[in-house]
Amino acid sequence: MEIFVLASGSKGNMTYLKVGDIKLFIDAGISYKKIKDKMTVYQENMYDVKSLLITHEHHDHTNGLKMLLKQSFIEDVYLTKGTYDALSVDVVCLFQNTHIITVDIPFSISDILVTPFMLSHDAAEPVGFVVQHDDKKVVVLTDSGYVDQSYYQLLSNASLYILEANHHPTKLMHSPRPFLLKKRILSELGHLSNDDAAWLMNLFVKDGVSKWVVAHISEDCNTIFDIEESIIKAFDDPTKIEVFYATQEGLPGIKI
Template identity: 55%
Template structure:
C-alpha cells in the first residue's frame, strides 16, 4: 500500500491511496488543476482512479469535487448519508454510483477492509477511516475535536496514521481570528490540538512502530516546533514513530 498526500490543511485536503490492484482518493479539497498536476508529479494516471471516499462536506474537503466528477472517470463515491444530504443539488446530480456508509459498520473496498470512524466535528455525519490490506493498516483521522476512547483498540498498532495536529492553543488564542472561530476550533466539535494529537499517537503506538503523517496543520496558529515539543512532552517512546509533516505541497509517497 502507498499513501500520497496531495494537500493537507485549511486550504485543502486530499489523499491518494493505492496498492497493486486498486487505487482511490480520500476527499477532493483542492481544484482539479492542482489534482492533475500533483498526480502527474507522482507519475500517476488520474484517469485510472475510479473511486472517491468523502469524509465530510466542508469546502476544504470537497472544493474540487464538482470538477472531478465532471471528468467522468470517478465511478464510485463512498460517503455517509449526512454528508450526501449536505451536498449541493448540482453536485448530487453529478454523483455516479454512490455507496452510503455508516460509522462503525465495516465494508469492503475492493481488496481493502474499511472501517468508518465516527468523528466529533461541526459537519453532518463526518467520518475518518481505518484501511486494512493484507497485514498492513492505515488510519485516516482529521477534523475532529476528540477521538472517543472506545476506538483505541480498533485504531492501535497501525503502520501509518494520517492524524491531524491542528493548532497550538496559545497561538490560536493570541491570533486575530474572531472569538467565535477560536471557540469552535477549541471545542469538542473542532480540531485536535498538538497536545491532543501527541497524547493520542502515544496511546496508539505503544506496541508497534508507525509513521505519523501530521496533517491539517494550521498555517496561522501552529508551527512545526510546537508540534515537535508536544511530541517530546507526551510520546513515551520517541523511537516508535517516524514523523512526516503534511502541507499544501504534494508529499512523497509512503509505502507500507
C-alpha cells in the same frame, strides 16, 4: 500500500491511496487543476482512480469535487447519509455509483477493508477511515475535536496514521482570528491540538514503529517545532514513530 498527500490544511485536503491495482482518493478539497498537476508530479495516472471516499462536506474537503466528478472516471463514491444530504444537488447528480456508508460498519473495495468511524466536528455526519489490506493498516483521522475512547482499540497499532495536529492553543488564542472561530476550533466540534494529537499517538502506537503523517497543520497558529515539542512531552518513547509533515504542497508517496 502507498500513500500520497495531495494537499493538507485549511485551504484544501486530499489523499491518494494505492494498493496494487486498487487506487482511491479520500476527499477532493483542491481544484481539479491542482489534482491533475499533483498527480502528474507524483507520476501517477489520475484516470486509474475509480473510487472516492468523502469524510465530510466542508469546503476544504470538497472544493474540487464537482469538476473531478465531471471527468467521469470516478465510478464509486462512498459517504455517509449526512454528508450526502449536505452536498449540493448539482454535485450529487454527478455520482455514478453512490454508496451510503454507516459508522462502524466495514465495507470492501475489492480486497481492501474500510471501516468508517465517527468524528466530532461541526459537519453533518463526519467520519474518519481505517483502511486495511493484508497486514497493513492506515488510519485517516482529521477534523475532530476529540476521539471517543470506544475507538481506541480500532485505531491502535496502525502501520501509518494521517492524523491532524492542527494548532498550538496559546498561539491560536493570541491570533487575530475572531473569538467565535477560536472557540469553535478549541471545542469538541473543532480540531485536535498538538498536545491532543501527540497524546493520542502515544496511546495508539504500542507494538513496533508506526509512521505519522501530521496533517491539517494551521499555517498561522502552529509550527513544526511546536508539534515536535508536544511529541517529546507526550511520548514515553519518541522512537516508536516516524514523523512526516503534510502541507498544502502535499507529501510524496510513503510506502508501508
